[in-house]
Amino acid sequence: MKKKEFGDFQTPSVLTQEIVKLLQEYRIQPDIIIEPTCGLGNFLQSAYEYWQDRxxxxGFELKQEYFQYSTQKFASKI
Structure with missing residues (x-):
């Protein structure tokens, strides 16, 4: 049996939004957001919707096509 080297699970936006809402409820205001496997950037996008530029x-990503997608997605925000 061959081991799968890289999984491809994208965290759903619904889940990332709930995580950020929970952090808000606990009054957590991060100074930095680091996502080591950002994929399509769903968590980064949810965080940006709440905290903007604060x-x-x-975000880091090994898959080139995901990196390009996320870079384009956030180009107008950086």
Missing amino acids: PKYF
């Missing part, structure tokens, strides 16, 4: 955002 924190600094860093």
Whole structure:
């Protein structure tokens, strides 16, 4: 059996929005958001919708097509 090297699970936007809402309820205001496997950028997008430019955002992705997609998605925001 061959082991799958890279999984491809994109965290759904509904879940990322709920995570950010929960952080807001606990009055957590991050100074930095780091997502080591940002994929299509769903978590970064949800965080940006709540906190705008307040924190600094860093997303990292190995898959080139996801990196390009996320870069284009946030080009107008950076």
